[in-house]
Amino acid sequence: MTQGFDGLVPGRRPEGRTLITASWVVGYKDGGHRLLKKGEVVFENGEVLFVGHGFPGEVDRRIDFGNALISPGLIDLDALSDLDTTILGIDNHPGWAKGRVWPRSYVEAGPYEMYTQAELAFQKRFAFGQLLLNGITTAAPIASLFYREWGETVAEFDAAAEAAGDLGLRVYLGPAYRSGGMVLEEPGRMVPVFDEERGFQGLKNAIAYIERQNGRHGDLVRGMLAPDRVETSTLALLQRTDAAARDLGCKFRLHMAQGAMEVDTVRALHGSTAPVWLAKHGLLSDRLIAPHATNATDEDLGLYAENGVSIVHCPLVSGRGGSILRSFSTCRARGINIAMGTDTTPPDMLMNLLTGLITGRVADAAPDRLRCADLFDAATVGGAKALGRADLGHLSPGARADIAVFSLDDTAMAPSIDPITTIVTGGSGKITRAVFVDGRLSMFDRKLAGFDMDEARRQAQAQYDGLVAKYPERSFNHPPVAEIFPPSYPVEGGVNG
Secondary structure, eight states: OEETTTTOOTTSOOSSOEEEEOSEEEEEETTEEEEEETOEEEEETTEEEEEESSOOSOOSEEEEOOSEEEEEOEEEEEEEOSOOSGGGGSSOOOGGGTTSSEEHHHHHHOOOOSSOHHHHHHHHHHHHHHHHHTTEEEEEEEOOOTTSSSSOOHHHHHHHHHHHHHHTOEEEEOOOBOSEEEEEEETTEEEEEEOHHHHHHHHHHHHHHHHHHTTHHHHTEEEEEOBOBGGGOOHHHHHHHHHHHHHHTOEEEOBBSOOHHHHHHHHHHHSSOHHHHHHHTTOOSTTEEEEBOTTOOHHHHHHHHHHTOEEEEOHHHHHHTTOOOTTHHHHHHHTOOEEEOOOSSSOOHHHHHHHHHHHHHHHHTSSSSOOHHHHHHIIIIIHHHHHTOTTSSSOSTTSBOOEEEEESOOGGGOSOOSHHHHHHHHOOGGGEEEEEETTEEEEETTEETTBOHHHHHHHHHHHHHHHHTTGGGGSTTOOOHHHHSOOSSOOOOOOOO
16 A cells, blocks of 8 residues: 555546545535544545545555645636636726727727637636636636627637646536627617627537537536526527527526626616516526526525526625625525636635625624535535536545645644634635545646646736737727726836836
């Protein structure tokens, strides 16, 4: 039997039956997580064989992670898969003046792809690496279409599937498509413009993609249909999407009840909120995964609960924009399944859990209706339920060996208390020590398989700077970059040429 970390190589499954242990293990029993002090997890060929104490069988390798928490891998159902443009708007408002909506002049000039295919492929790989560094083992990618010609392409998602296979990340993929986009006609006035046939073609391409890619890389790749936004989707497109999801046996994700512009647009187009509109046409079901619900009415939430819709809570990006879910505990009490998403830089799920705890208690105006464990459940079993995967989100015999190991000896988290409370209130994925996906070591000591994140970080910055330089072309009245995105404080100094 091999002891310790010798021979543990990112990108490979440890040979034979492997036992890992630590000061704490999150086990699973009777439908809920359990904390095992000095527990053990045994897995082989991608499957968990044992969770508990004193494994009676033989093992080929024993690894002790010491003062750490062995956890089910985190599930991110709104996972950033590009170089985040929303951070450009943190202190730069209003969005319509900062390139967040296409002005009419840009539309008439002809929207174009602001990245090359190579750059689109790179940003998926870089984003997937960041997810693994944060303990995320399953992801449903999300990216902005603001800098795209229209929707996402099959070519970039072929590259995304390869990146997931190479890095060892479980993914639910499908190129985003839409039948319309918001256009800025004049300051503050945005209207939807539709091209339904283009949406139908995008759906057709997504279906063909899923049929071709589903199950690849040892079943790490599965399909998900992703119409981009409810306000720019026609009824016919959503009906065809729902039918395709049923035929393919997959889920579809649709952003709705997430912002004032969407709510106002949908009311103008359809006379109701988006969930009410979809319910009227029989489009709410457990096939639907719906970020973000921050602008959902009581009626909307009741319809979600009645029809088995899962919501994806992304508290960091929502809170940064001034909105919160009202509230996590209320949704849970209604019986709504809640999953978690990151949806922004940093793609740090633990930071999102802390933000969700804080904003949830603010929404409740009380500290005792929401616990750290509730957020942790959403990031594990809640995500698995949304996907219809009974074999993910928990550690028990028969589950897939998707495991994250979080260090508990970080001096920033001293003193430690209950391990779940400690990692949630610690609020940083930087404590992630190791990640196994389907039994394969995908990250260890901040290193990935065949991908140098330090070098990639430099490439990502250069690519991002090139994108930002193009913002005047697609901003109202075409102001210079320095005016669109001014610095926080006046900048002095520099090197003279």
